Amino acid sequence: MSDELIQRVLKVIATSKRIPLQTVTIESDFQQLGIDSMDAVEILFALENEFDISIPDDEVRGVRNVRQMCEGVEKLVAAKADGVKAGQ
Amino acid sequence: MRRVAITGMGAICALGRNTAEFAEALREGRSGIAPIESADRSQLRFQNGAEVRGYSHQPYFDDRRADFMDRFAQFAVIAAREAVADAGVSWTPELRETAAIITGSCVGGQSTEDIGFRELYKLGHSRVHPLTIPKTMANAGASHISMEFGITGPSFTISTACSSSGHAIGQAFWMVRAGSTDLAIAGGSEATFSLGILKAWEAMRVVSPETCRPFSKDRRGMILGEGGAMLVLEPLEIARARGARIHAEIVGFGMSSDACHITQPSAEGAARAMRAALRDAGLAPEQIGYINAHGTATLANDPTEVAAIRSVFGPHAERLAISSTKSMHGHTLGAAAALECLAAALALRDGVLPPTANFTEPDPQCDLDVIPNHARRAQVEYALSNSFAFGGLNAVLALRKG
Numbered sequence: 001m002s003d004e005l006i007q008r009v010l011k012v013i014a015t016s017k018r019i020p021l022q023t024v025t026i027e028s029d030f031q032q033l034g035i036d037s038m039d040a041v042e043i044l045f046a047l048e049n050e051f052d053i054s055i056p057d058d059e060v061r062g063v064r065n066v067r068q069m070c071e072g073v074e075k076l077v078a079a080k081a082d083g084v085k086a087g088q
Numbered sequence: 089m090r091r092v093a094i095t096g097m098g099a100i101c102a103l104g105r106n107t108a109e110f111a112e113a114l115r116e117g118r119s120g121i122a123p124i125e126s127a128d129r130s131q132l133r134f135q136n137g138a139e140v141r142g143y144s145h146q147p148y149f150d151d152r153r154a155d156f157m158d159r160f161a162q163f164a165v166i167a168a169r170e171a172v173a174d175a176g177v178s179w180t181p182e183l184r185e186t187a188a189i190i191t192g193s194c195v196g197g198q199s200t201e202d203i204g205f206r207e208l209y210k211l212g213h214s215r216v217h218p219l220t221i222p223k224t225m226a227n228a229g230a231s232h233i234s235m236e237f238g239i240t241g242p243s244f245t246i247s248t249a250c251s252s253s254g255h256a257i258g259q260a261f262w263m264v265r266a267g268s269t270d271l272a273i274a275g276g277s278e279a280t281f282s283l284g285i286l287k288a289w290e291a292m293r294v295v296s297p298e299t300c301r302p303f304s305k306d307r308r309g310m311i312l313g314e315g316g317a318m319l320v321l322e323p324l325e326i327a328r329a330r331g332a333r334i335h336a337e338i339v340g341f342g343m344s345s346d347a348c349h350i351t352q353p354s355a356e357g358a359a360r361a362m363r364a365a366l367r368d369a370g371l372a373p374e375q376i377g378y379i380n381a382h383g384t385a386t387l388a389n390d391p392t393e394v395a396a397i398r399s400v401f402g403p404h405a406e407r408l409a410i411s412s413t414k415s416m417h418g419h420t421l422g423a424a425a426a427l428e429c430l431a432a433a434l435a436l437r438d439g440v441l442p443p444t445a446n447f448t449e450p451d452p453q454c455d456l457d458v459i460p461n462h463a464r465r466a467q468v469e470y471a472l473s474n475s476f477a478f479g480g481l482n483a484v485l486a487l488r489k490g
Contacts (some may be wrong), residue, residue: 037388038351042291057133057293057309 001074009070012050016043029065043069051077091324092264092339093490094433095332096175098167098275101315101417101427102138104318106170110417110427111434114442115463119416121299121311121446126281134295138313138418139281151400156219157232158197159279163316164229164421165236168273172237176332177271179237184306188269189230189243191318192252192276194422196226199282206284229277229316243268247422250382252276252477254425254483256458257319259288261485264321275426277316286312291350294386300419302383302444303390303413303458305451310384313418317426319433334490337431340369346480353476358382358396361482365472366400369486373401376408376442376486377468380432381458382476383412385417391453393474398456409466411459415445425475429485432473436489439467 006026014021017039024033030040040063044055049071053076063069099106102120103113113120123129124137140163145154148166157165168189177183200223207213222228227245233244242263246255253276260274280286289295289312296309327334342364346357366373382393398405413431420427435441442461447460473485 036349036352038349041291044293045291057297062295 001070005074006070008050009047009066009073013043013066016046024066026067026070028045037052047073053077078081089127089265089361090267091337092261092321092386092387093324093327093332093337094319094335095322095327095389096171096177096320097430097433098170098174099315099427099430100140100163100318100422101317101420102140102313103417107174107430110430110436113398113416114413114431115440117416117443117445117461117463118297120313121418124281127283127286131283132286133290134297136299136311137281138311138420139445140314156222158200158223158228160193160197160277161223161228161232161243163279163314164277165232165319167275167277167316167318168233168236168489171273171318171320175322177320183203183271184238185240186265186269187239187241188260188272189233189239190256190272190274191230191231191233191245192254192256192422192426193226193245193247194252194278194283195280196298197224197228197338198225198285199279199415200355202282209443220489222400230421233273243299248481248483249477249479250419250424251475251477251481251483252422252425253317254473254485255343257338257426257429258343258483260321261338261341261353264323270323270326272321273318274321275316275318276423278422279314280312280421281314296385297444300379300385301446301448302385302415303451303454304447305449307384307385307387307390310414311418313414313420315417315420317423317430319394319426319430320326331410336436336490337488338485339488340365340371342368344368344482344483346482348480350480353392354480355392355395357480357482358393358474358476359399361476361484362396362400362472362474365484365486371470371486374404375470376401376472377466378432378435378471379408379410380428380471380473381410381412382474383414383444385412385414389476390451394454394456405456409457409459409464411442411444413442415447424482425473428475428489429473432471432487436468436471439465441466441468
């Protein structure tokens with residue numbers, strides 16, 4: 001996972017949840033950050049905007065921490081890049 | 089205090105255009121969930137809904153009258169017409185002056201607004217249709233019912249999301265019980281199948297990509313529905329004296345607020361509403377035989393509701409039959425509590441408990457008798473109808489066999 005991607009995800013989480021960026025790390029879990037289901041839905045919405053991706057509901061199930069969220073975003077960003085290449 | 093009878097019933101939803109069709113579908117465990125036809129599915133992550141398929145205003149309203157009515161208000165009047173005809177109400181000037189109308193709606197005519205604002209934002213027009221406001225207002229259902237029957241008594245609308253029509257029926261029940269009116273038309277209606285509203289639901293990630301499977305381990309969320317249901321409530325003695333058919337009685341109403349989260353359900357809040365309804369009815373938990381559950385089939389609602397039922401009913405929870413008819417008519421939001429109260433009343437009247445359709449696999453977190461897939465013959469004396477809204481505003485109605 002690139003540092004840049006992780007930093008962007010952390011920033012999205014901090015901005016959506018309105019918490020200081022330094023409180024969010026790749027090791028944080030949602031419970032610890034006080035992220036409930038509605039917060040999570042908002043963060044997903046913001047991530048879709050940030051990375052210009054569409055995050056299916058099925059990808060979200062079982063995601064409980066920041067690392068899993070970054071991995072999920074990375075996968076979707078890669079799939080999008082492949083899609084673009086395939087289309088060229 | 090007076091006893092309160094349901095003397096009239098009306099319904100329109102995915103399961104049918106009247107109460108008889110609604111009852112038949114419930115008995116058969118037939119789901120009205122199908123691919124959405126009144127919005128562009130290609131723009132949606134979910135594909136299915138419980139619509140009134142093939143609906144047109146034409147058998148119900150002339151074109152000019154329909155111009156003034158959003159689909160949700162049409163459903164309100166269609167259901168009210170059936171309920172009033174079913175009750176065999178003989179209108180007198182006095183009754184018209186004192187009868188009450190209380191409707192519930194979550195978003196009113198928001199579909200009209202959605203389409204109207206498209207003109208402005210997308211098509212770049214500078215004007216919005218002049219009927220946008222009167223079609224959108226959530227009280228339009230109550231207003232059109234009042235005009236339909238010339239009722240000049242107290243009429244109003246309650247908007248508490250998915251509990252709206254539960255609060256409406258409960259309030260009407262209290263008014264009739266207390267003697268402030270001798271007849272109330274109460275219920276709710278909703279029509280949410282426009283793209284903007286569907287996209288807003290999609291963003292919440294609570295809508296199932298397939299069907300609605302309440303209490304089933306593989307449930308994946310709710311399915312949106314539309315429709316309307318209205319009841320005519322009268323004092324039992326007056327109804328009996330005029331020889332009206334008593335479908336069922338409403339005997340209790342309980343409300344509570346979770347006061348904890350704007351969307352997450354609370355077992356404690358739900359339990360307090362059920363206890364309040366039992367207290368209002370003067371019933372012991374052991375007297376209840378059936379609960380028409382809120383049962384949305386979201387991951388969060390169903391185990392929370394089961395936990396709440398267990399906390400209220402204790403060991404009696406094992407002997408209770410519960411089901412979610414949302415598995416068949418979908419989640420009709422502001423109409424939900426009215427359709428479900430109607431389903432509970434029909435269950436008591438006909439001795440047939442409606443099933444939870446689309447059930448495939450028991451969930452240890454929802455381990456109650458949920459009447460999977462097949463209706464059940466059972467004579468039940470008392471039932472509850474549960475409604476737990478977003479915003480944590482809960483409404484529970486208690487019913488008695490008529």
